[in-house]
Amino acid sequence: MANVGYIGLGLMGAPMARNLMKAGHKLIVHNRSQAIVEELVKEGASSADSPKAVAEQSDFVFTNLPDSPDVEKVTLGADGIREGAHEGLIFIDNSTIKPETARLIAEELEKVGIQSLDAPVSGGDIGAKAGTLTIMVGGNPTTYETALPLLQAMGKNITYIGESGAGQIAKAANQVIVAGTMVAMAEALVLAQKSGVDPARVVEAISRGAAQCWALDNKPQKLFKRDLAPGFKASMQAKDLKIVVDTARTFNTSLPLTAVSHQLFEAMVAMGNGHLDNSAVVTVLEALANTTVQTDTELS
């Protein structure tokens, strides 16, 4: 069993750290907000005052932070992980950040002997708690093999994608489809509603054919009950789509559909709905069409 640091104990990070502890590892945590730190300490973790201090005590150190600058600061900034470098230390980032930032951090940490993996996840807080996350990994294949037992404590579908940053590219591709299906589902529901047709019957009719998707399987029943609680916050979806569009630009790639998805999620944030589930992007389409999706039909 290893000494494992975890920095960033949010909606995703806290249950992921807990699963590492449950797998028998010694957990050292650090977080801006202290309430969750105290909770995990009660459950058997220890805490450290800085990312540097976490790194010094750990064989593996994980981060799970909102955006690229946060991960850059915690790794390369003052009192950062870099300053806690020691032989054999492996850094694993579970955040969703820019692939180019992931590569930069990996290069900088390698200079002080720290091996890095970018290992963004998909599956939401439910998957994080259940330990069933999808994990997409970039970095050195040997480092991946060494870290795999830890990743298996947190996820189920774990795929090695390629060199540093490749995990983040896979996550970006994932978000292209997740956002596209959410918006397409929302447009389908609004079209049905405005045409005077029961949107629930439409969902029943189309959900087993070529329109089948995770979004259509999981979200309409919640939307019809106006249950818009996250799941996966729209503000995070908007942030991830900004990463996708920026990354596409870096690689001279044009993504017209994703550009629209991105703008619709930005609109959702602008409307003050960024705290809702990403499926609540239907509220943007409803606003554009001056309607509200509703039904008396119970979905089977």
Add this chain to the structure above:
Amino acid sequence: MANVGYIGLGLMGAPMARNLMKAGHKLIVHNRSQAIVEELVKEGASSADSPKAVAEQSDFVFTNLPDSPDVEKVTLGADGIREGAHEGLIFIDNSTIKPETARLIAEELEKVGIQSLDAPVSGGDIGAKAGTLTIMVGGNPTTYETALPLLQAMGKNITYIGESGAGQIAKAANQVIVAGTMVAMAEALVLAQKSGVDPARVVEAISRGAAQCWALDNKPQKLFKRDLAPGFKASMQAKDLKIVVDTARTFNTSLPLTAVSHQLFEAMVAMGNGHLDNSAVVTVLEALANTTVQTDTELS
């Protein structure tokens, strides 16, 4: 067993008509191109010289034609189904056309005592042959009950949606999601490719999470082998999306994502690729990013 007319024996219509015959009905066919008519006559059908003549000999008359004007002409035009009106005749349209055209035809035919159902299908030529189509039905509920045994000979997931035109609305909603998922999948693949990451590994990683969709389950393995044969032709996808966008406008509905999907399929037609499968919309994204999606990895 009934006398059943079928007009429009294309990629979809011919196998659907065949399934009606297999179910024991007497089939009377009519088609512009004669080769398929002769084939079905050899198999036991009879043929008639006009839609009017088909209607005169039938209890039920089906159409399966490319676009709204075709169905309008065959029903309401000279020697059309209207002129073959007789007591108890039911008209069922399996084409994908404008909901407002479906409603207009139903109204006009009702004046001469013909009941109508709009019953567009989804599931492609494979579903048509296997009799496993999804069928979305609009019209009078009693007429639907009367026609249901015939629909069950052609499809598996049959849903009554609502009054005349409601089946076409459901099909429009279906196409919003089918097109959205195809384009999103294509953008994800092109992003991976241009970022220097193996698109097949990305597909493996993301296909079991929130990005899961029929398009991602069924199309990448074909695209990687450059198997772009239809399935469902891109030119028909473009035509269907024009119907969606026109219908949305009729009902004061804004569909920004679908507008982009529509334009990308129109681009595909403009590029001379309208005869390929709708998943080959990846060729448009490839052109926009000056790349070709490829892999040496075999998808599991």
